[in-house]
Amino acid sequence: PLQVKRGIIDKQTGKIAGEEEYYVDRDECNRADTTLAGLLKLPPVFDTTSGQGSVTAGNSSQLSDGASATLLMSRERAEALGVRPKLVFRGYAVAGCEPDEMGIGPVFAVPKLLQRHGLRVEDIDLWELNEAFASQVVYCRDRLGLDPEKLNVNGGSISIGHPFGMTGSRLVGTLANEMLRRKARLGVVTMCIGGGQGMAGLFEACL
Structure with a gap:
């Protein structure tokens, strides 16, 4: 869990219009209500006409926030x-x-x-x-x-x-x-x- 500040972006200007406090207490990717039946209903996003398309929103990664640092030395x-x-x-x-x-x-x-x-x-x-x-x-x-x-x-x-x-x-x-x-x-x-x-x-x- 992490207390953070996130910027509110003005969609007209693309600039940060303000900030708000936010408490991150879970991964933003996983959804507790996901079911196999629900995933099977999602339409393909690439091959949409042949009936053989297999890539859907349910088996693809999403754009998410993240940061990482690795220290490398002799x-x-x-x-x-x-x-x-x-x-x-x-x-x-x-x-x-x-x-x-x-x-x-x-x-x-x-x-x-x-x-x-x-x-x-x-x-x-x-x-x-x-x-x-x-x-x-x-x-x-x-x-x-x-x-x-x-x-x-x-x-x-x-x-x-x-x-x-x-x-x-x-x-x-x-x-x-x-x-x-x-x-x-x-x-x-x-x-x-x-x-x-x-x-x-x-x-x-x-x-």
């Missing part, structure tokens, strides 16, 4: 400052795909990352894969052979939110806290990037 600097790190950043890989397929970038980035470090999918204890649509996550999960019990264990972008510009930092923070809670050793953060890219980062817990 081991020597951390020791000098007396900072106890949560994770060690072991490396990353970037891959490209067709721009109109950019949502499946992790399918190409993850194998490169694992190969560089001599690892298999089975060696990774936790995965954080952030995508705007459930179809992207399901496709990446199936193509990469990820264990659902290790993937987005606290929810993905549909339940947590998908604020612009903070995805990587948010995923690292979520991964760090869950790895330490479970005493897990290795974790991977992966996501697509606009324009046809995928990125994957490998982290090791400081147990």
